[in-house]
Amino acid sequence: MSDFVTRFAPSPTGFLHLGHAASAFHVWDAARRAGGKVLLRIEDIDLGRCKPEYTEVILEDLSWLGFEWDGPVRIQSEHFDEYEKVVEHLTGLGLTYRCFRSRSDIAQEQAAQGLPPGAPFKGAALDPDEESRRLSDAAPFTWRLSLDKCRDYLGPSFHQLAFDLVTPEGHHEIIKARPDPHGDINLTRKDSPTAYHVAATHDDALQGITHVIRGEDLEDAAHIHVLLQALMGWPTPVYTHHALVKGPDGKRLAKRFASRSLASLREDGLSPQQVRRLAGV
Ligand code: GLU
Numbered sequence: 001m002s003d004f005v006t007r008f009a010p011s012p013t014g015f016l017h018l019g020h021a022a023s024a025f026h027v028w029d030a031a032r033r034a035g036g037k038v039l040l041r042i043e044d045i046d047l048g049r050c051k052p053e054y055t056e057v058i059l060e061d062l063s064w065l066g067f068e069w070d071g072p073v074r075i076q077s078e079h080f081d082e083y084e085k086v087v088e089h090l091t092g093l094g095l096t097y098r099c100f101r102s103r104s105d106i107a108q109e110q111a112a113q114g115l116p117p118g119a120p121f122k123g124a125a126l127d128p129d130e131e132s133r134r135l136s137d138a139a140p141f142t143w144r145l146s147l148d149k150c151r152d153y154l155g156p157s158f159h160q161l162a163f164d165l166v167t168p169e170g171h172h173e174i175i176k177a178r179p180d181p182h183g184d185i186n187l188t189r190k191d192s193p194t195a196y197h198v199a200a201t202h203d204d205a206l207q208g209i210t211h212v213i214r215g216e217d218l219e220d221a222a223h224i225h226v227l228l229q230a231l232m233g234w235p236t237p238v239y240t241h242h243a244l245v246k247g248p249d250g251k252r253l254a255k256r257f258a259s260r261s262l263a264s265l266r267e268d269g270l271s272p273q274q275v276r277r278l279a280g281v
Pocket of ligand 1: 009010011043200213214218
């Protein structure tokens with residue numbers, strides 16, 4: 001067996017649809033071609049939207065499609081303490097600050113500064129008295145990663161951050177990481193001790209993932225993942241981003257076929273092979 005390790009990492013915020021199946025087939029095929037391993041990770045850190053019922057059906061769908069995993073299934077909600085340690089570590093390095101703003105506070109401030117909607121957010125810690133006052137009022141906050149502090153901390157290597165991108169056709173390219181458009185990312189959520197970027201990069205490192213294969217909607221995330229990996233001393237995997245499954249009208253399938261879960265296609269009597277054909281893989 002080669003040292004190639006990849007993973008499929010669905011979020012149980014609903015049932016799987018053809019787009020997820022396509023992703024799982026891409027991941028599985030790449031692992032088999034490389035003679036490597038493939039792991040399953042359930043990314044259920046969003047406690048408001050993820051449901052154990054969805055996880056159950058996801059596991060059934062995947063085993064119906066014929067997938068088997070080369071190791072135990074990792075359920076992220078069982079590991080919040082590990083993600084908290086990452087945030088504590090980054091805080092210990094002086095790279096984070098508490099952010100008490102809501103999304104609409106940020107939108108209003110940015111509009112007042114003449115910035116376009118969705119402009120990268122850049123903030124700083126409140127002054128200590130004001131921060132203590134808010135903390136004693138139990139005001140909700142998130143931990144954010146200060147990009148300016150990261151730049152100072154990493155020095156020249158900040159500008160050398162890069163990752164190896166392999167296109168689905170197998171072409172290699174070194175991509176310079178550009179974390180700036182993300183601004184100061186949230187490391188935690190008001191309702192969860194971790195945000196996606198922290199949990200995903202932590203687990204990729206922990207599970208020894210050498211190749212991340214996922215949809216092109218997550219291509220941008222690699223730019224921030226490379227930064228977190230450099231800060232935490234984790235290796236950077238190779239990234240491949242496959243095209244999303246499109247409907248005949250070229251629209252994203254996820255929305256168009258939102259009501260057609262794999263479970264419902266299965267109930268309609270489709271075979272796993274037919275699902276694979278429909279997913280275009
Ligand atoms: N959980 C993410 C999703 O379902 C995938 C994250 C990843 O592959 O890094 O979209």
